[in-house]
Amino acid sequence: MHCLWCDEEVVPEVHWGNLLLPDRITHLCGKCEAALEKLEGNLCDKCGRHVDREGETCRDCRRWEQLSQWEGVLTRNRSVYTYNGRMQTMLAKWKYRGDYKLREAFEHEFRDTFHQVFTRDFRKRATLVPIPLSEERLCERGFNQAAALIDLLGKPAEQLLTRTHGEKQSKKTRRERIFTENPFTLTRPTDKPVILIDDIYTTGTTLRHAARTLKNQGCPEVFSLTLARS
């Protein structure tokens, strides 16, 4: 095995503990694994970022909830990693440079978080919806990163949303992002709860727009799971 990120060789250690029950295959070497920060501990009840005390809601989320049109649109977001420097370069290589295979580096952690956050019962009921890319962007990149993440979970992805072409989110300021038009349209309504999947939660605007689109047409509840939380 070679590390997916630094291409260093990973030599698995064999001991009595894993002789009969082999460990799961690691895709990253120890160093690269350690460079990624998992989001654990006291997390914001809403968006899943670090907060000081347990059960607290962070300032950004309180501001969202104060606005009547956004109140309760997104029930809860959970993310796997913090968006640190390494995560940033990894996401850039994966998404923009298009190194599709790099998603495997997140496979185990993403699946684990998915299982931790959502109960088995809920997982069965809910639909997984990827945040779509616009036609143009999809053509440019060749793949949708959110759909690729759902693929990691081994679940079917339901393309309930489409997106009209606009400027890249990452090139906008926070204010611009929050006051953008809703870029999503619904292809078909659903009456099941939805888990939105995306690669990153930055201000939460994208996910909330998508959630509102779904909820306006009869979706009871929308959760979201993203790979990183900045």
Add this chain to the structure above:
Amino acid sequence: MAGILNKLIAIISFYLYANVPLFGRDVEFQEKELVFISNFISSIQSYFHPAFDWIPSINISSETPSDVFSAKDLLSIANRFSGKLLLREEMKIEEVLWDELTETGMLQAVEAIESRWWGWRCRRCGNKLRRMFAEIPCARCNQTHIYCRNCVEMGRVLECQQLYVWTGPPPKWPVQEEACRWDGELTHAQQQASDRIRGVMERGAGELLTWAVCGAGKTEMLFAGIGCSLEAGKRVCLATPRTDVVRELLPRFRQAFPGTSISALYGGSEDKAADGQLVLATTHQLLRFARAFDILIIDEIDAFPYHNDPSLPFATSRAAKIGASRIYLTATPRKEQRCRLEHGQLDCVFVPIRFHGCLLPVPRLIFSNKMKKDLQKNMPPVAFFDWLRQRRHPERQLLVFVPYVELAGKMEKAIGPLLRKEWGELAIASVHAADEDREKKVQQFRNRELQLLITTTILERGVTFPSVDVVVLDSGHEVFDEAALVQIAGRAGRSPDDPDGEVLFFHAGKTRSMVAAVRSIKEMNNRAVKF
């Protein structure tokens, strides 16, 4: 059964003994079989030696009529795209022009990844490692494709994407009578090397290794040859592993060749067209060239990453035209080149003397048994301080090499107060590859604003400081191989005003690299004395 065996032996003997039927066997091949055999053999060969026969040759005349561009436009397009190997996205031209060029066949598409029975090879970076290829479900054509992970940073190469090669009229460069305007003087040794280099460049289709000591003045030796080649309308490339070197060379070449279009290419450079007759580039940039240059000069052939990354030799051999002359420059050839030298497969010219005519400083090895313990406390060994107190030329700046990054910063903090106590106000800095202020600190050191600079091996080559003493701490560490140590020693005494600096290797036990480095420096000095 016997028939098959017979033929097999015949095939082997055919290739081993060049068409001599072995063991008196008389086997006749049918034409179909011969084709099969040669395909089979060439596909085995293709694994070891990449063939570049897929690059289409130039075959379109310049008289192709067109209403999209004029003849003059065509020339500038030819200059811009000839010898390149680019993705559609990298071309950055309008759709109309693109359609015209592809329809007339001036841009020809080639498959980006070649598929063989043993796997794939990326035609851009030469990668053939199985783990460096991965699958991707392509949203464009709803199929799963192979892509190359090795060169994904340059824009992904997919199986369904094609690379484009210019097959239109060849580029035309302005005719020059006297391209080289450099009027400096060469030393005797330099002159000799310069003549040899020029000879190879004029003759074409040859290789020459220029084995010149650190500070021999390699660039100046190239000028005469490059000038001649430019006058003959040849395209020249100088590839070097480091960005800093390209930046440093550009003004010097601009001055020496004022009438020539020069492109400087490195990651993040402004020159996107890369349409110069003379190209100064980092070796990585050659990944975008194919059959482009008549003269290819590879600087520091032994240096990282050229030495470590198989895609770079691949790219250089693709970037050179068939029948190109190649000049390699090095101060410390590796095993591979030495082996070829010994077997007489590679011509070599020595430049054992520095341009100022003085010998290389020979490193002094100083044993210190508590080295490891001291380094753990981020301190240099006691012997270092002893030496520092009785330095012969305390006015010289001091360059301290440490084996790993963390140590550089920590040592700066640890010894700063100590040295200040003894020597008064003293400016110290440390620098490593990922340091944001790297360029600034090096410049400060060059301007004598810093007295002491602690560095990792990043400053081992390509940098010139006028008057320094050089210290290597823990020279037995594995990052200091022979080449690195010779290069490090070569930082001292580079200026004619102060031609001998002190070089000290502090070690906790001699290693082979240290001994070999000292021996190789002495050997060069012997050669220089004879000279």
